[in-house]
Amino acid sequence: EVQLLESGGGLVQPGGSLRLSCAASGFTFSSYAMNWVRQAPGKGLEWVSVISGSGGGSTYHADSVKGRFTISRDNSKNTLYLQMNSLRAEDTAVYYCAKDRSNGLGYTFDIWGQGTMVTVSS
Amino acid sequence: AIRMTQSPSSFSASTGDRVTITCRASQGISSYLAWYQQKPGKAPELLIYAASTLQSGVPSRFSGSGSGTDFTLTISCLQSEDFATYYCQQYNTYPRTFGQGTKVEIK
Numbered sequence: 511e512v513q514l515l516e517s518g519g520g521l522v523q524p525g526g527s528l529r530l531s532c533a534a535s536g537f538t539f540s541s542y543a544m545n546w547v548r549q550a551p552g553k554g555l556e557w558v559s560v561i562s563g564s565g566g567g568s569t570y571h572a573d574s575v576k577g578r579f580t581i582s583r584d585n586s587k588n589t590l591y592l593q594m595n596s597l598r599a600e601d602t603a604v605y606y607c608a609k610d611r612s613n614g615l616g617y618t619f620d621i622w623g624q625g626t627m628v629t630v631s632s
Numbered sequence: 633a634i635r636m637t638q639s640p641s642s643f644s645a646s647t648g649d650r651v652t653i654t655c656r657a658s659q660g661i662s663s664y665l666a667w668y669q670q671k672p673g674k675a676p677e678l679l680i681y682a683a684s685t686l687q688s689g690v691p692s693r694f695s696g697s698g699s700g701t702d703f704t705l706t707i708s709c710l711q712s713e714d715f716a717t718y719y720c721q722q723y724n725t726y727p728r729t730f731g732q733g734t735k736v737e738i739k
Contacts (some may be wrong), residue, residue: 511731547676555668555676555719555726573633590640606675612686618666620687622675 512536512621515606517628526597532590532607532623540564540585545619546592548628550604558605559592560616568615575601577610597630604628621625634658638731644739649710653734655703655720664724667696667705670733671716679718680705700726712734 518530545559558571559581562568566583580593590607604627608619634657646650646683651727655665663683668676677689680696685704707714719729 553652554733555670555721555729555730557721560728570726575705610683615721616726617664618678618681618721619668619676620678622677625675 512609514609514621514623516605516623516626519605519628521631522597522631523632524630525591526599527595528597528628529590530594530605530607530626530628532592534588534590534609535604537609537621539583539588543615543617544581544583544590545608545610545616546581547606547608547619547622548601549606549625550600550603553603553618556603557616558615560592560610562615563613570616594628597628599630601629613619633640633727634725634729636663636717636720636722636729636731638720638734640733640734641732642737644737645710646739647710647712651707651710651736653718653720653736654704654715655698655699655705655731657703657722657724660700660724661724663699664695665698665703666721666723667694668719669714669716670719676719712738 517566519572542611559571578596604625607623609621611620665683667680670676700734717735
């Protein structure tokens with residue numbers, strides 16, 4: 511079964527850091543670009559970041575997180591990461607990892623995790 | 633960033649109704665548009681990509697059309713499991729952007 515399982519969310523103070531993980535199974539992880547998409551409470555979806563497949567050499571980030579968040583992957587562990595620094599209250603959201611449907615780079619997202627909640631508050 | 637605007641933001645409908653949701657891009661995106669369905673407390677699910685291609689496993693009552701800046705999602709015969717929020721998403725340029733969502737509620 512194709513599955514994504516996020517972890518690492520929690521409560522963090524403004525200015526703090528957190529690293530999210532997403533464990534993948536049931537597909538050839540290294541063959542696909544992977545994304546993070548977030549959703550603030552009661553709000554819509556916001557794409558955050560994408561990283562390319564096998565080499566992970568290409569990444570893009572939303573302007574709202576550029577310079578603060580870093581996406582990475584470890585294909586040997588079938589795991590995607592999101593390092594979040596200098597966190598702000600407006601980063602409070604459910605963070606989903608999502609697999610690219612085809613061999614694009616942040617095209618469309620056919621498999622999603624269940625999400626992990628990040629709360630930034632003092 | 634390309635702005636995606638959906639209309640309406642919400643509406644009520646009955647099972648069996650034919651419903652249409654519109655998505656407009658602030659600039660042309662060719663056919664690089666996807667539609668997702670999200671139910672409360674759940675992750676989104678991909679319905680349609682390339683504006684009109686049905687994702688595997690999605691019922692044929694869902695259809696999409698459009699290109700350039702104007703797109704539509706149509707549900708031909710609304711079923712009880714279709715009451716949800718729908719999002720469009722462009723993948724023509726970075727950053728990828730979503731519409732604000734359209735909530736379909738039971739009348």
